[in-house]
Amino acid sequence: MSLLVEPGALRGLLHRLYIQAPGAGLRKEEEKKCLELAGFLDEIALVLRRTRRGGRIHVVDAAAGKGYVGLCAAALLSHRMGREMHVTFIEREEARCGAIEAAADVLGITASQVDVRCCDIADPSAWPDQPDLVTALHACGDATDRTIEAAARAQARWVLVAPCCVASWLPAARRAEALAARLGLPPLAEVRRRHVEAHVLADRVWLLESLGWHTETAAFVKPTVTPYHVVLRSRRVMEPKRMKRATDELARRTASGQAPAL
Numbered sequence: 001m002s003l004l005v006e007p008g009a010l011r012g013l014l015h016r017l018y019i020q021a022p023g024a025g026l027r028k029e030e031e032k033k034c035l036e037l038a039g040f041l042d043e044i045a046l047v048l049r050r051t052r053r054g055g056r057i058h059v060v061d062a063a064a065g066k067g068y069v070g071l072c073a074a075a076l077l078s079h080r081m082g083r084e085m086h087v088t089f090i091e092r093e094e095a096r097c098g099a100i101e102a103a104a105d106v107l108g109i110t111a112s113q114v115d116v117r118c119c120d121i122a123d124p125s126a127w128p129d130q131p132d133l134v135t136a137l138h139a140c141g142d143a144t145d146r147t148i149e150a151a152a153r154a155q156a157r158w159v160l161v162a163p164c165c166v167a168s169w170l171p172a173a174r175r176a177e178a179l180a181a182r183l184g185l186p187p188l189a190e191v192r193r194r195h196v197e198a199h200v201l202a203d204r205v206w207l208l209e210s211l212g213w214h215t216e217t218a219a220f221v222k223p224t225v226t227p228y229h230v231v232l233r234s235r236r237v238m239e240p241k242r243m244k245r246a247t248d249e250l251a252r253r254t255a256s257g258q259a260p261a262l
Contacts, residue, residue: 004041004042004045004077004080004081005037005038005041005042005072005076005077005080006038007034007035007037007038009076010034010037010038010041010072010076011031011034013071013072013075013076014030014033014034014068016106017071017103017106017107032225032226033068035221035225036137036138036220036221036225036226037068037069037072037137038221039220039221039225039229040069040135040137040160040162040220040221040231041069041072041073041076041077042220043160043218043220043231043233044059044069044073044077044133044135044160045077045081046233047133047158047160047233048077048081048083048133049081050158050235051132051133051157051158055084056084056085056086057078057083057084057085057086057132057133058085058086058088058128058131058132058133059073059085059086059087059088059131059132059133059134059135060087060088060089060090060127060128060131060133060134060135060151060154060156061073061087061088061089061090061135061136062090062121062134062135062136062139062143062147062150062151063090063091063121063136063139063140063143063147064089064090064091064096064100065091065096066096066099066100066103067089067091067096067099067100067103067104067116068137069135069137070087070088070089070100070114070135071087071100071103071104071107071109073085073087073135074087074104074107074109074113074114075107075109085113086112086113086114086115087113087114087115088114088115088116088117088127088128088131089114089115089116089117090117090119090121090126090127091116091117091118092118092119092120092121093118094118097116097117097118100114100116101114101116104116115128121143121146121147121150122146122149122150124150124153127150127151127153127154128154129154129155130154130155130156130157131151131154131156131157132156132157132158133156133157133158133159133160134147134151134154134156134158134159134160134161135159135160135161136160136161136162137162138162138163138164138226138228139161139163139164140164140165140167141167141170142167142170144161144163144164144204145170145204145207147159147161148161148204148207148208148211149207149211152211152212155236156236157235157236158233158234158235158236159208159213159232159233159234159236160231160232160233160234161204161231161232161234162220162228162229162230162231162232163200163201163204163228163230163232164228165228166193166196166197166200170200171254172199172200172203172204172253173196173199173200175199175253175254176195176196176198176199176200177192177196179195179199180192180195180196201217201230201232202253203250203253204232205217205232206246206249206250206253207246207250208232208234208246209242209243209245209246210243210246210247210250211243212236212237212238212239212243213234213235213236213237214234214235214237214239214242215232215233215234216232216233216234217230217231217232217233218230218231218233219231
């Protein structure tokens with residue numbers, strides 16, 4: 001993959017924003033984050049190229065954390081692609097919201113370019129109407145699912161979500177564990193984990209499709225960077241037949257605890 005934003009550029013940006021002590025460097029997890037961000041920003045660039053709408057692009061960085069995705073997109077990607085960008089950050093922790101605002105200040109990003117909303121992603125008042133793109137990189141637990149549902153209410157045109165580790169209490173994960181037992185899968189961690197993660201990812205694809213998005217999957221980084229390297233790339237099409245098929249499949253999975261028959 002040819003990266004529009006190189007990891008080195010991201011490394012310098014993150015160091016400038018978050019490393020305060022003289023002589024200190026990025027931690028190992030932050031070095032890995034640079035590789036993840038480079039691949040994820042390429043996915044954002046792909047969406048921007050496919051977006052025919054002119055004028056300013058409105059991006060939502062959902063479950064934003066420290067705002068890595070939105071800040072890097074605004075600081076690096078917007079300029080390199082020649083697309084004016086406004087980013088709404090949705091993050092429920094006040095300290096992180098403050099860090100996003102401080103980082104935007106350091107970068108010289110104006111108030112007209114960013115909007116930090118200290119709210120839970122499930123709060124409808126936190127969401128702008130009809131954003132061009134909603135992103136969520138490694139949102140934990142059910143935050144990915146809640147982002148998808150909130151993006152549907154906001155009628156987002158595109159959604160890019162890269163799910164993180166699968167919580168065992170998620171309904172889809174519990175159904176997958178029950179199915180694994182019925183199928184006689186050995187109780188080995190690697191076998192069960194792969195089965196459960198595939199089952200949960202399938203539920204999320206069907207959820208996106210049922211809500212009106214044509215969804216593709218892609219690897220945005222190599223699996224050696226992170227095992228959670230799959231992004232769901234979704235475009236709002238609102239095709240009734242596609243939505244009904246996905247709704248029916250999702251209902252069958254929920255009712256039976258099994259994957260649909262091939």
